[in-house]
Amino acid sequence: xxxxxxxxxxxxxxxxxxxxPIFEGINPLPAELEKIDKSLNGxxxxxxxxxxxxxxxxxxxxxxxxxxxxxxxxxxxxxxxKNKLTAKIVADGIAESLRTLRRQKVASVYVAGQLxxxxxxxxxxxxxxxxxxxxxxxxxxxxxKTKKENPGAIKQLQIGGHRASLLALGKGxxxxxxxxxxxxxxxxxxxxxxxxxxxxxxxxLAAEVASANNLExxxxxxxxxxxxxxxxxxxxxxxxxxxSKFIVMKYSWRxxxxxxxxxxxxxxxxxxxxxxxxxxxxxxxxKGDMAGAASVISAIGAIARLKLACxxxxxxxxxxxxxxxxxxxxxxxxxxxxxKSVEIISTDAEGRLILADALCYAVNRKAKRIVDVAxxxxxxLIALGKATSGLMGNNQKLINQIVSAxxxxxxxxxxxxxxxxxxxxxxxxVADIKNVGNRYGGTITAAKFLEEFVGNTHWAHLxxxxxxxxxxxxxxxxxxxxxxxxxxxxxxxxxxxxxx
Ligand code: BES
Ligand code: ZN
Ligand code: ZN
Numbered sequence: 456x457x458x459x460x461x462x463x464x465x466x467x468x469x470x471x472x473x474x475x476p477i478f479e480g481i482n483p484l485p486a487e488l489e490k491i492d493k494s495l496n497g498x499x500x501x502x503x504x505x506x507x508x509x510x511x512x513x514x515x516x517x518x519x520x521x522x523x524x525x526x527x528x529x530x531x532x533x534x535x536x537k538n539k540l541t542a543k544i545v546a547d548g549i550a551e552s553l554r555t556l557r558r559q560k561v562a563s564v565y566v567a568g569q570l571x572x573x574x575x576x577x578x579x580x581x582x583x584x585x586x587x588x589x590x591x592x593x594x595x596x597x598x599x600k601t602k603k604e605n606p607g608a609i610k611q612l613q614i615g616g617h618r619a620s621l622l623a624l625g626k627g628x629x630x631x632x633x634x635x636x637x638x639x640x641x642x643x644x645x646x647x648x649x650x651x652x653x654x655x656x657x658x659x660l661a662a663e664v665a666s667a668n669n670l671e672x673x674x675x676x677x678x679x680x681x682x683x684x685x686x687x688x689x690x691x692x693x694x695x696x697x698x699s700k701f702i703v704m705k706y707s708w709r710x711x712x713x714x715x716x717x718x719x720x721x722x723x724x725x726x727x728x729x730x731x732x733x734x735x736x737x738x739x740x741x742k743g744d745m746a747g748a749a750s751v752i753s754a755i756g757a758i759a760r761l762k763l764a765c766x767x768x769x770x771x772x773x774x775x776x777x778x779x780x781x782x783x784x785x786x787x788x789x790x791x792x793x794x795k796s797v798e799i800i801s802t803d804a805e806g807r808l809i810l811a812d813a814l815c816y817a818v819n820r821k822a823k824r825i826v827d828v829a830x831x832x833x834x835x836l837i838a839l840g841k842a843t844s845g846l847m848g849n850n851q852k853l854i855n856q857i858v859s860a861x862x863x864x865x866x867x868x869x870x871x872x873x874x875x876x877x878x879x880x881x882x883x884x885v886a887d888i889k890n891v892g893n894r895y896g897g898t899i900t901a902a903k904f905l906e907e908f909v910g911n912t913h914w915a916h917l918x919x920x921x922x923x924x925x926x927x928x929x930x931x932x933x934x935x936x937x938x939x940x941x942x943x944x945x946x947x948x949x950x951x952x953x954x955x
Contacts, residue, residue: 543865547930550592586631638938645936694782699774717822721829722748722773729802834897848915
């Protein structure tokens with residue numbers, strides 16, 4: 456989809472459909488809408504008076520101007536109260552309305568950005584939100600449909616704005632495109648079935664991201680993983696026929712070995728549970744257990760394209776978790792890369808084992824801070840539901856920075872308490888620690904386990920077991936992989952280091 460900026464009168468916009476925003480309780484209409492209303496013989500104001508159009512967020516009404524303005528459709532989209540407008544409300548409203556217009560086989564759309572930009576959202580973040588709403592909301596995964604139905608396609612989007620804001624709008628579009636591409640790439644990886652999205656395939660995709668963005672990349676193969684004594688990753692990989700990979704990517708804004716932030720992602724391309732096998736009901740969802748790895752691989756690509764002024768490393772340990780005669784068994788003991796011994800209670804608590812090595816690796820490379828992202832615990836779904844990521848760590852400042860980034864992107868996070876009782880739970884009678892605690896607070900136990908491998912490095916952990924996929928198409932989200940928390944990771948790095 457081509458996205459561009461235009462100035463000029465909304466009433467004269469040349470597109471199959473024009474999207475105009477309407478806010479709750481705004482009376483009279485802004486002058487530009489008054490003008491359109493007049494050409495439509497008061498059709499718009501009549502619908503508002505009748506209460507058919509209220510301006511509530513999520514509301515989409517289509518009016519057919521029948522030649523009275525050049526566009527064949529006027530989409531009147533509600534964005535709630537004007538003083539409560541956020542980037543998320545804009546993006547969600549644009550996503551909903553564009554899906555409606557696509558169903559009607561509309562090919563070109565004009566969005567009246569001049570009526571959305573204002574005190575709450577300046578031109579640049581507004582254009583970014585509109586762009587993200589379009590590219591994320593219209594996302595589809597049709598890879599394995601052999602009969603392509605014609606879902607329609609919106610080929611062109613114009614964002615209208617005042618002449619003085621065109622440059623800012625253009626910048627916002629560019630940022631929105633870079634970020635949406637990273638989110639949609641993550642969605643693709645999550646939606647791909649595990650027989651295609653193997654560790655080898657993930658390493659290939661990471662190499663593509665690296666070469667497209669001039670990043671350093673190293674992919675450690677089994678032999679090197681053994682040499683590095685990554686016992687967690689080796690242990691989990693043992694049951695699988697697919698070779699495991701340890702992917703390291705680096706974006707250097709300064710030509711130094713410094714790493715301002717390491718992004719670490721869990722990459723289990725299929726989590727059967729291993730010998731502690733999962734119930735078969737719903738097991739297909741475990742093809743998405745690599746969402747953390749996909750997020751950090753895509754996010755570092757976007758960070759590079761945005762030319763953010765920092766050095767960033769992405770680390771993704773990637774393997775399947777399968778049962779077999781070679782597989783890790785409950786009661787086994789492994790040694791993580793830092794030499795800590797771990798008693799395996801459940802082979803289904805595998806994410807923390809591969810992350811242990813990845814965290815050690817980031818610490819050894821002297822990363823100044825680490826953020827890890829993982830579909831780590833079912834308990835997080837019980838605690839926080841489908842939409843919210845669990846947030847924990849050893850440094851409150853970093854946690855606060857993540858909370859604030861997630862509020863800006865509208866990807867909710869919620870901090871959970873790292874109280875000492877949970878460290879008690881992972882004491883083992885045979886090894887230094889064990890990989891499972893008791894039934895309660897499993898999300899925090901998992902984070903406490905990870906904390907054992909970060910030393911004094913500032914570290915935060917996002918448990919995305921809930922938000923990494925969704926069963927509902929709503930706003931920017933489309934059924935399947937969500938690409939959460941790519942936007943938050945990029946926003947975090949933007950807010951920490953800014954553009955060059
Ligand atoms: N990948 C799962 C966590 C998960 C569950 C993600 C549901 C998304 C949706 C993880 O590897 C796992 O199996 N965790 C166990 C840990 C338990 C054995 C301590 C869990 O949550 O049951
Ligand atoms: Zn598991
Ligand atoms: Zn898992």
